Amino acid sequence: MSTVLLWLRNDLRLHDQSALHAACGLGAQHLLPVVCLPDVRQTTPWGFARIGPHRRAWVASTIQNLLQPLLDKRSQLLILNQPAAAALPTLARAVGASTIVCEKIAAPEEQAEVQALRAAGLQVHTVWHGSLLHPDQLPWPVQQLPRVFTPFRQAVEQAELQPAAPLAPPSTLPPWPASVPAHDLHGQAEALAAFAGAPPRADARSAFPYLQGGLHGGEAAALAHLAQYLARSLPHSYKRTRNGLMGLDYSSKWSPWLATGALSPRQALAQLRQFEAEHGASDGSYWLWFELLWRDYFRFLHLQHGRALYRARGLGAARATPHDDERFAAWCAGQTGQPLVDAAMRELAATGYLSNRLRQVAASYLIHDLACDWRAGAAWFKSQLLDYDAYSNQGNWLYIAGRGTDPQGGRRFDPVKQAATYDPDGSYQRLWGTA
Incomplete structure (x- = not known):
């Protein structure tokens, strides 16, 4: 085995990196770390971008800041502006690799990526370390x-x-193969910049003012x-x-x-x-x-x-899943008329971040007050949140909707009561222009 591809997914680090250690442990002469950028043109079934500007900027910052640590280990990071299922088989053929090591992610889309690579004839070793x-x-x-x-x-x-x-970072890494195609190396910085898009305007009201100070x-x-x-x-x-x-x-x-x-x-x-x-x-x-x-x-x-x-029914019995496009659009835009919910949705759109308390309140309002499809709300959070995590996002939306693991069969948060408890003087609602 001369070359192994290390496909980095939601594990963009060198410390406690079990997949990296596993790849190095295969004894290959060369190791090629690679990341595949998501397609920013993809949309959800509800018509909006699958990955919004805040999340794109945060992921791009993360990738950019992995370059130097790899250089310090006498390695590099190859950035491919294509989905993994299309890019990695082509790359593997070009560098003479047949083996990929990557993080195991137990979500359907991520599992489908691995299945496509195996169907293309590659050996994919997945490592659970999330x-x-x-x-x-x-x-x-x-x-x-x-x-x-x-x-x-x-x-x-x-x-x-x-x-x-936690595992310490490896002291050294196997070198890159000399056969990396020149066209893959050309324009990496431009591809990452295009993926990131124009930096979202900083908002001083943000609870997580990312890309400022130390928050990179x-x-x-x-x-x-x-x-x-x-x-x-x-x-x-x-x-x-x-x-x-x-x-x-x-x-x-x-x-x-x-x-x-x-x-x-x-x-x-x-x-x-x-x-x-x-x-x-x-x-x-x-x-x-x-x-x-x-x-x-x-x-x-x-x-x-x-x-x-x-599934629409999640882990529960089959039942109706109502949805109203106009009410959903108003919720996304922070224009429902409910002050706390609207403040929360405006903060989310402006900053890519929202407190856990307000994520619950906003989700509850969409499902239980506006009678909209919980999956649409989960997709909106996936698009907007810079800290989007497939497992927690899906689990929490199912929990609020009563289609997951909540023993009470769902949770409705009264936004008026929540405002009285957590924003008694209305300062948060005034901050986001809805009080």
């Missing part, structure tokens, strides 16, 4: 995953399960953000502030880097545990572990149910 715990660590086979999160969490904690220690995509910024969050002892206040609506520090803001894989969840937890060892554990630091376990649960739920999570 969660804290490995599926093999669980107290039961993943197909017997508890239907509800709480029993899952309790079993994990009673068994005192802990993730493996990529591994270095992720680890720096994690370090400063811990250095300021913010885990201790996390449970108390996590339902905030404005500002950077009410929540950890780890999610944008976790979503692209620039930050490994095992690395985040390892440093959180070190923080607890030095400064003491608290309700707040425990709640960060709690949220990371929710993130794991949604991943294992995909391993258990796969494509069923993307």
Whole structure:
């Protein structure tokens, strides 16, 4: 085996990079790291772009900031402006490779990409490394995953399960093959810039003002953000502030880097545990572990149910899924007439970010008050959120819609009551022009 392709997906980092270690462990003479840019022209069934400007800018920043770390390891990153199913078989033939190593992603579209590559005659080794715990660590086979999160969490904690220690980056990497086609190398910077598009205008109101200060995509910024969050002892206040609506520090803001894989969840937890060892554990630091376990649960739920999570009925019995295009368009534009919901949707459109509390409120309003298809809302969040994560996005929308794992059969959040509780003086609604 002379050349192995390392196809980077949602794991754009060198620390705790199991796929990278697996690729190096195959003993190939050459290693070719490659990333395939999504097609920005694709639209959803509801007529809007599948990947919007904020997410494009964040992913592009992440890719750009992976170039130098690879150069430091005497390697490079090949950026292809084509879908993987079309680009990688052609590339493999050009460099004499038959093997691809990549992250395993248990979502239908991502699984279809791997199946297409295998159908093209390539050997694809997939590596699971997007969660804290490995599926093999669980107290039961993943197909017997508890239907509800709480029993899952309790079993994990009673068994005192802990993730493996994060892997250090390899000290060196096998060199690039000399046979990389020149046309693939030409115009990489231009392709990435075209994918990113014009930088979205900075909005000083944003709770996550990305591409400003230290809030850039990529591994270095992720680890720096994690370090400063811990250095300021913010885990201790996390449970108390996590339902905030404005500002950077009410929540950890780890999610944008976790979503692209620039930050490994095992690395985040390892440093959180070190923080607890030095400064003491608290309700707040425990709640960060709690949220990371929710993130794991949604991943294992995909391993258990796969494509069923993307049906209109989800995991429930078949039932009507109403939809109204005009009401949905008003929701997307922040023009429903409901002040808190409209403020939230305006923040999302302007910044690509939204607090977890408001994601729940907005989703609930679309489903339960406007009687629109939950899948349309999930697709809108997928397009708009710079921290979009397939597992958590799908899992949370199913939960609110009562078509997933919620034991209460869905959650309706009264936006008036939510505003009175979390925005009692209307400051958030005034900030986004709806009060």
